[in-house]
Amino acid sequence: MPKVMMKVNGAEAAADVEGRTLLSTYLRDLIGLTGTHVGCDTSQCGACVVLVDGQPVKSCTAFAADLEGAEVTTVEGMTNPDGSLGVIQKAFQDYHGLQCGFCTPGMVMSTAALLAENPKPSEEEIRHYLEGNICRCTGYQNIVRAVMAASGQDAGALAAE
Amino acid sequence: MHNFEFVKPSSVADAVAALANGEAQPLSGGQTLIPSMKARLNAPEVLVSLTGIAEMQGVSRDGGALEVGAATTHATVALEAASHFPGLAGLAGQIGDPAVRARGTIGGSIANNDPSACYPAAVLGTVATIVTDRREIAADDFFQGMFTTALDEGEFITKVRFPIPEASSYAKFLQPASRFALTGVFVAKYASGVRVAVTGASEDGVFRWAEAEAALSSNFDAEAVAGLSVPADGMISDLHGTSEYRAHLVRVMTQRAVRAAS
Numbered sequence A: 001m002p003k004v005m006m007k008v009n010g011a012e013a014a015a016d017v018e019g020r021t022l023l024s025t026y027l028r029d030l031i032g033l034t035g036t037h038v039g040c041d042t043s044q045c046g047a048c049v050v051l052v053d054g055q056p057v058k059s060c061t062a063f064a065a066d067l068e069g070a071e072v073t074t075v076e077g078m079t080n081p082d083g084s085l086g087v088i089q090k091a092f093q094d095y096h097g098l099q100c101g102f103c104t105p106g107m108v109m110s111t112a113a114l115l116a117e118n119p120k121p122s123e124e125e126i127r128h129y130l131e132g133n134i135c136r137c138t139g140y141q142n143i144v145r146a147v148m149a150a151s152g153q154d155a156g157a158l159a160a161e
Numbered sequence B: 001m002h003n004f005e006f007v008k009p010s011s012v013a014d015a016v017a018a019l020a021n022g023e024a025q026p027l028s029g030g031q032t033l034i035p036s037m038k039a040r041l042n043a044p045e046v047l048v049s050l051t052g053i054a055e056m057q058g059v060s061r062d063g064g065a066l067e068v069g070a071a072t073t074h075a076t077v078a079l080e081a082a083s084h085f086p087g088l089a090g091l092a093g094q095i096g097d098p099a100v101r102a103r104g105t106i107g108g109s110i111a112n113n114d115p116s117a118c119y120p121a122a123v124l125g126t127v128a129t130i131v132t133d134r135r136e137i138a139a140d141d142f143f144q145g146m147f148t149t150a151l152d153e154g155e156f157i158t159k160v161r162f163p164i165p166e167a168s169s170y171a172k173f174l175q176p177a178s179r180f181a182l183t184g185v186f187v188a189k190y191a192s193g194v195r196v197a198v199t200g201a202s203e204d205g206v207f208r209w210a211e212a213e214a215a216l217s218s219n220f221d222a223e224a225v226a227g228l229s230v231p232a233d234g235m236i237s238d239l240h241g242t243s244e245y246r247a248h249l250v251r252v253m254t255q256r257a258v259r260a261a262s
């Protein structure tokens, strides 16, 4: 089996893969980063989103072998260097942007991609960008608040309420 | 998913050689192919990734035409086509969600020819040319009904050449669960006339609405098609919408596209 190398959360990673090994399998089962969640496994829910070379990617819908040399960031890579929660993670905690937490890794990574592209998104832009991340618990209000807070904006009243 | 051998050539010539094996299939963004392999609807023995081929990447302007490499992602088209051909960039930016746009490609989309996919409407709506590893195919000859195209076994798309219209727009009525088009219409205005291509509606896949093209060619105004309609016969009917509903949407979305055209 060929060995595939990637840089995951800044560290070199290497693992032997089959052709069919998904990026989600590579991360969770081969290098032990289980923060990335697999919900639907059919490209619909976004729980498995990670950043690949800065872009949001559904890790259940990419082959590890196709990503040789890629720079990958997972939810584990979103903490501060001292291990405390990073800005986006902290905002999700502070604003109660999760209940069961299953969708949260994907939400955090999609938020990271959004804020890199658009540092001060409006409520509408947040809702639109997170379209591919499904949450079955929160009703989204607190997720949107968390993203507003993570981008340094007033997380108070939402227009949609 | 059944296992397969994975190969990733770095030139079109190497991809041609890899795909000459009858058991091999191209892989682009995998946003359609990977789910279908998981469902075992598809089980190639060899997958040939086309995403590492530099000559199949990116958007470039060639006089009055815009050339898009087949392995260019929807996200890249949304960004790089914006100043040249806003109608196309707008369409690419409405496909799926950000993660789908970061991986999915124009080549994979039109090769798949899903009856509800967005890109086929732009390709058919602009007299585009599909360039493959062996020939050039006119858009009017390329789409041959749901999930069917003029591509031969082992043939793959290398780029798509769009003649840039004077004004164009894609109006998509979103099917929010799948994020595909419940019905979408691409309108393009050229000095020689107007083209109108409809996706998501017909059981035969993307089609041109000739009556609307004639009406809009003589008067490029949403009111010019207000009295026209397409028959509900042959339109898709499913739990998201009846065939009558889709037939109605064809006119409504055509009008919206004309109003938004720039």
Ligand SMILES: Cc1cc2nc3c(=O)[nH]c(=O)nc-3n(C[C@H](O)[C@H](O)[C@H](O)COP(=O)(O)OP(=O)(O)OC[C@H]3O[C@@H](n4cnc5c(N)ncnc54)[C@H](O)[C@@H]3O)c2cc1C
Pocket: A043, A044, B025, B026, B027, B028, B029, B030, B031, B032, B033, B034, B050, B070, B071, B094, B095, B096, B097, B100, B103, B104, B105, B106, B107, B108, B109, B111, B112, B114, B116, B117, B118, B119, B151, B155, B156, B157, B158, B178, B179, B180, B181
């Ligand atoms: C959640 C979700 C939402 C989506 N929403 C939309 C939407 O709104 N509108 C829309 O249009 N699409 C939508 N899609 C589909 C998406 O655009 C896909 O990216 C696209 O249909 C296939 O492109 P791909 O590059 O991923 O191709 P792949 O999945 O890699 O391949 C698809 C097929 O094309 C073949 N192929 C790939 N590249 C080539 C080539 N260059 N030449 C010949 N054959 C080739 C493959 O062998 C395969 O049969 C959505 C997908 C998902 C998962």
Ligand code: FES
Pocket: A037, A038, A039, A040, A041, A042, A043, A044, A045, A046, A047, A048, A049, A058, A059, A060, A061
């Ligand atoms: S697990 Fe990947 S999109 Fe749901």
Ligand code: FES
Pocket: A097, A098, A099, A100, A101, A102, A103, A104, A134, A135, A136, A137, A138
């Ligand atoms: S918090 Fe439970 S799915 Fe989002």
